[in-house]
Amino acid sequence: MNNDTLIIGGHEFHSRFILGSGKYSLKLIKAAVEDAGAELITLAVRRANTREQENILDYIPEGVTLLPNTSGARTAEEAVRIARLARELGCGDFVKIEIMRDSKYLLPDNQETIKATEILAREGFVVMPYMYPDLNVARDLVNAGAATIMPLASPIGSNKGLATREFIQILVDEINLPIIVDAGIGRPSQACEAMEMGVAAVMANTALATAGDLPLMAAAFRQAIEAGRKAYLSGLGRVLSRGASASDPLTGFLRD
Amino acid sequence: MVKINGEQLNIAGKTLAEYLADTAYNPRRIAVERNGEIVPKARYGETVLQDGDSIEVVNFVGGG
Numbered sequence: 001m002n003n004d005t006l007i008i009g010g011h012e013f014h015s016r017f018i019l020g021s022g023k024y025s026l027k028l029i030k031a032a033v034e035d036a037g038a039e040l041i042t043l044a045v046r047r048a049n050t051r052e053q054e055n056i057l058d059y060i061p062e063g064v065t066l067l068p069n070t071s072g073a074r075t076a077e078e079a080v081r082i083a084r085l086a087r088e089l090g091c092g093d094f095v096k097i098e099i100m101r102d103s104k105y106l107l108p109d110n111q112e113t114i115k116a117t118e119i120l121a122r123e124g125f126v127v128m129p130y131m132y133p134d135l136n137v138a139r140d141l142v143n144a145g146a147a148t149i150m151p152l153a154s155p156i157g158s159n160k161g162l163a164t165r166e167f168i169q170i171l172v173d174e175i176n177l178p179i180i181v182d183a184g185i186g187r188p189s190q191a192c193e194a195m196e197m198g199v200a201a202v203m204a205n206t207a208l209a210t211a212g213d214l215p216l217m218a219a220a221f222r223q224a225i226e227a228g229r230k231a232y233l234s235g236l237g238r239v240l241s242r243g244a245s246a247s248d249p250l251t252g253f254l255r256d
Numbered sequence: 257m258v259k260i261n262g263e264q265l266n267i268a269g270k271t272l273a274e275y276l277a278d279t280a281y282n283p284r285r286i287a288v289e290r291n292g293e294i295v296p297k298a299r300y301g302e303t304v305l306q307d308g309d310s311i312e313v314v315n316f317v318g319g320g
Contacts, residue, residue: 081292
């Protein structure tokens with residue numbers, strides 16, 4: 001298991017938990033890094049103001065890779081602008097593309113996401129597109145130069161789990177890039193199930209940020225993700241379509 | 257007038273470096289876009305703000 005690393009854009013990660021920092025606090029980041037083992041944390045780019053002197057970067061320990069997102073973008077063009085600004089902020093080449101036209105359900109715009117992926121991959125970014133799970137779109141994203149594919153499990157912030165399970169499984173089976181489940185994972189059991197399906201990593205924010213005991217939930221996610229990964233690597237036991245199969249020997253005892 | 261993060265300011269003629277030095281922005285934590293194009297940090301000193309410019313000063317915040 002020690003050699004089981006996740007490679008994204010030439011970077012090697014040992015953790016398969018990614019923290020979204022939307023509902024961030026020092027406590028959340030500390031729990032995510034120390035208790036959940038996060039090595040990748042997402043950030044957003046917004047207008048700076050001169051009143052707040054504290055910055056989220058002050059809270060993130062050395063050695064954690066930053067994953068700026070393009071949230072706020074409604075078109076590919078806006079996402080590209082945000083990604084370039086993020087790179088200018090000097091924290092590497094990773095970018096998570098997030099393009100939403102719909103502010104009620106916050107669903108990603110797959111077509112604009114393909115366009116932005118193509119432009120940014122050409123500019124040398126490690127592009128991690130957030131998308132609605134669709135095999136044709138995922139193939140277009142691969143061709144556009146994506147480093148991973150990040151399908152949603154259920155609506156952002158809902159904690160509803162793997163509503164798109166069947167379609168994520170198709171991506172895992174057909175796409176030769178790490179599939180990272182993003183959005184909607186609310187419980188460790190759901191993260192574990194995603195990992196058992198062969199997903200490469202799980203991203204969460206609300207699940208931790210709205211939990212009762214944050215460090216305890218972070219530790220639970222870590223264990224669930226590790227358990228699911230081990231189960232996937234081991235190969236799950238088979239399921240009978242009907243009937244039963246004895247697990248004990250059926251040789252005689254007590255009667256002939 | 258120069259628009260900075262949506263606010264009209266009477267600072268045309270100053271360089272970007274001069275304007276930023278007068279503010280409380282943390283210079284290590286920001287990136288600047290002028291009329292949709294990024295201004296590299298090394299060019300702040302030679303970038304003279306023109307009447308009608310639109311400037312965005314951004315930084316990282318928490319986000320999923």
